[in-house]
Amino acid sequence: MAKPPARIAGDLLDEHGTTYAQQAGIRLADRPAPLFQLLVLANLLSARIGADIAVAAARELWAAGLTTPARMRDSGRAERVAALGRAGYRRYDESTATRLRAMSEQLLADYRGDLRRLRADGGADLAALGRLLQAFPGIGPAGAQIFLREAQGVWSLEPVFDAKALEGARRAGLPADPEALAGLVAPADRAQFAAALVRRALQK
Incomplete structure (x- = not known):
């Protein structure tokens, strides 16, 4: 049966x-730092690379202290590349290191580092939120969906x-x-x- x-x-x-x-060690809540970390994770998972490697890369970035957009922006490129490399995230380490800094700069410029402001702009409209997320370097349709899929509970989404x-x-x-x-x-x-x-x- x-x-x-x-x-x-x-x-x-x-x-x-x-x-x-959770696997990446993010204590997800509706607060700036964990929401930023989720955006980083969505960026890493968007590449054509294994999910376990992407998660390991995120954990290496946190271990290096790169847990907020300001810290990511102010970090050295070599520091970001090294963290990604330690996780085996090698085919995309150079380009991803560049995108993570650009993404952090944009988040600070557009939303003062706080993705709750993006949530306020998009409301509960999944399509609108997806478009706003895709404005960040490295976040395409798949990355936006990953972010929203993981954030649906803390943002009370459909x-x-x-x-x-x-x-x-x-x-x-x-x-x-x-x-x-x-x-x-x-x-x-x-x-x-x-x-x-x-x-x-x-x-x-």
Whole structure:
């Protein structure tokens, strides 16, 4: 007998229900520093490189003290490249190091380093928020969706299940529909569930 969708969702949460922010050591909250760190992580995950390497690169940047836009902006390029290299983030280390500084400069200039101001500008409109996020160097449509997928709980957004999460839903035998997926778990678990579906999609 086939498992009911809610049971499949529960199993996925139990097995894979850690967000990428949690894996990267980000204590995500609606505050400037963790939101900036999530933006950095979304930038790193946007490259054609393994998610585990991107997460490791984020942790190396935090270990180097580059946890705020001002610190990232003021860091030396060699320091950023070295942190990325220690995580094995090598094919894109030079270009990413440049983008991270440019992104931090823009965040400081446009929002005084506080992404809550971007949230205020975009409101609860996912499309508007996505457009604002894509104005940052290195953040394209996929990066914006990664950010919103992970931030949906702290920003009280409508359910965010991006293309990769919907692919995971199909592989798991679940409906590839954001509203239907959201109904399978508690609102507080949506970001974790979306991350679990992404990991399901990435399984070989």
